[in-house]
Amino acid sequence: MIALLCLAGGAGAVVRHVLDTGLTRILPETARPLSILFVNIVGSAALGLVAGSSDAAGVVLGTGFLGSFTTFSTAFVDVWRLLLASRRTAAVLYAAGTLLLSALAAAAGFAVGGN
Template sequence: MSLFLLGLAGGLGAISRFLVDAFVARHNRLRLPIGTIVVNVSGALLLGILTGWATHAAPGLPAELRLVLGTGFCGGYTTFSTAAVEAMRLGLSGSPDRAVLYAVVTAGGAAAAAFAGLWAGSLLA
């Protein structure tokens, strides 16, 4: 049963990623792929909240549920590979400064969001 739920959660995460990215792309006026940044930063925040909550407020949360929500949904939602390809495209298109900015904002924003999520999740105790 956990493989089915893991796959289902991953699929729901991927669909959510597509919808969020498409929404942001329709409203993006910058020359950066902001949708992927939004997805990865919000996914890191969500995973941080889940981890902080499971660690501090719900240490008895079943491992299967943590796996389904964390690895399944958050793993299906976030996308490091797309971020890497988009950074390379920016660099190869003659915009190395934008490629570096994009990579730094993506990685730094995701790390900061993960730490903020851990902190927020721990407050749910």
């Protein structure tokens, strides 16, 4: 089980990196944090879907893959970067949006998953 968690965690991190890099290339510089916001919303919804699963596949997918796919820390480094660029309003909106939209996505996934 530990090996599967490690493999899934590595895969989640790679998928996040590829998705973030791809979105960052097509987004304007000022919209850069939106790629991580997208990742966190998608990951939160997916985690909500599998949250009630206690079988091995659910644990590996939820804890391993989605745990490393989503990234609270990167989101708030992006908030800090916005603050350093004197984009205070954008920083507050991004932080609040990340929390609210990710929570709503998780709730929606939870509801759809029948948990």
